[in-house]
Amino acid sequence: MKKILTLVLWMVCVERSSAQDALSVLLAQHLNDSLMLERIDQFRKGGYxxxxxxxxxxxxxxxxxxxxxxxxxxxxxxxxxxxxxxxxxxxxxxxxxxxxxxxxxxxxxxxxxxxxxxxxxxxxxxxxxxxxxxxxxxxxxxxxxxxxxxxxxxxxxxxxxxxxxxxxxxxxxxxxxxxxxxxxxxxxxxxxxxxxxxxxxxx
Incomplete structure (x- = not known):
């Protein structure tokens, strides 16, 4: 739960700085899927x-x-x-x-x-x-x-x-x-x- 909240906060911050950020949209599409959130976060950390x-x-x-x-x-x-x-x-x-x-x-x-x-x-x-x-x-x-x-x-x-x-x-x-x-x-x-x-x- 803590990791999910962290990802959501990151998504909100990104959207504030760039409404077009693709990964923030991707995160929003999978808020109810903790496994996908984890995988998206790991991908994000590697750069894109x-x-x-x-x-x-x-x-x-x-x-x-x-x-x-x-x-x-x-x-x-x-x-x-x-x-x-x-x-x-x-x-x-x-x-x-x-x-x-x-x-x-x-x-x-x-x-x-x-x-x-x-x-x-x-x-x-x-x-x-x-x-x-x-x-x-x-x-x-x-x-x-x-x-x-x-x-x-x-x-x-x-x-x-x-x-x-x-x-x-x-x-x-x-x-x-x-x-x-x-x-x-x-x-x-x-x-x-x-x-x-x-x-x-x-x-």
Whole structure:
């Protein structure tokens, strides 16, 4: 109870200084979930919304490069064409473009401008999920938003694949936030016109 009160006080202080602070909103959404409050607090202590220099690279380049790994089998901790996990796909794609990103969904989630509203997600945003498997970490799965209401990710059962973004189970129960790392933002949010639900396989 004491820790929850401390987190609430921190949230109030943050909101006073910045009404747009994403983690304060995330905390407010989980006030009745002490486990999530603990995980959010631990994530907060490690830092977030860190800058990431993409140089002259574009979201279009990133999307095109990520697609070259379609069909790559899943391998926990993998970052090669022999096998890769969800964060390994993102790590490898960045590396191919000459950019250094951390390998690990929770580590990746600390970089970029946080986007909480799903309707504001854009192609090029990285999206993160929580509690997709048992762990003490806040972030457990990562995917990359592409075009036409789709995302690319590494599935434990099917490897790297493109899937619709509108699975209600994952979006209602497990979606945390997206992060925007590319500076050029499209004028129109990504359309959500896919109608085939799909269940993610986490890593």
């Amino acid at each position: 919304a860190k800058s990431f220099d993409c140089g002259t690279r574009t979201r279009e380049e990133f999307i095109a490069k990520a697609k070259t790994y379609l069909g790559t089998p899943y391998q926990y901790g993998g970052t090669t064409t022999q096998g890769m996990d969800c964060s390994g796909l993102i790590f490898r794609t960045f590396r191919d473009l000459g950019l250094q990103a951390p390998h690990g969904a929770q580590a990746l989630a600390r970089f970029g401008q946080i986007v909480l509203d799903r309707d504001e997600l854009m192609p090029g945003d990285v999206i993160f999920f929580s509690r997709t498997y048992p762990t003490s970490k806040l972030v457990t799965h990562a995917a990359f938003v592409i075009e036409d209401g789709q995302m690319i990710h590494a599935s434990t059962s099917k490897g790297v694949q493109i899937v619709p973004m509108d699975d209600p189970y994952y979006w209602n129960e497990h979606y945390l936030f997206g992060t925007r790392i590319f500076g050029v933002i499209p004028e129109v949010p990504i359309p959500k016109d896919a109608d085939t639900p799909v269940r993610l396989n986490e890593d």
